[in-house]
Amino acid sequence: MDATLSSTTPGVDASPKKKSFARFLPTVARVFMGLVFFVFGLNGFLEFIPTPKDLSPTDPAVAFGIAMKATGFLFALVKGTETVVGLLLLANRFVPLALALIAPVIVNIFLTHAFLAPSGLGMAVMLLAAELFLAWSYRAAYRPMLAMKVNPGS
Template structure:
């Protein structure tokens, strides 16, 4: 039962990151009209660095796909981890309204990583 629940949650988590990565490339979801000014400045700064957003998008897409596939879930979680740290810091310092969703995503990622901790053991020897 636990494996089925983890698969469904990993599927939803992976799909969210795939969608986020695809949106960074194709920009099919409009930005909110009431976005705080400091968040607009942050987005503009990220866009000024021309290679940053495409890199994040590709990592989100690949990491999202890998999280969905049980055999590669641990690798996908490692790829998404630094992006998740950035998401949390962005919502803590610039857009607190999105913090609840970011915390839920961080909890899911933590669950995935804890469930795969045996695969990470070699990294810490």
């Protein structure tokens, strides 16, 4: 009788709501980014993915990587950030903070592949797109940070 009553009651929809696949897109993007950054961040320390043998030190992208390692701290900082951010994204914890921390790394990855190593541009574009999509999905978390004028302690 409830179904009959609700179907005849104005303003009450008795048909079940269809659930859209789009509701899973933020989770898919978050897990994708989490896996990429966790795996490649760890690989920077453990080197479990073999490096190609045909890399030339004169290649600008390879020289850039060598220079990052030569600083003694920059490569470890970037790979440590990637690992921690990947873990945060996979655990679904502090996601807006993780996205803010990884944004400069993604810009660097994108520009490196755009200008120095175009062969990896596809993955760089996918990471940039996932970052922008997730930043938009979590835009409410960034609103207070983007206020033009804020009083301390408010």
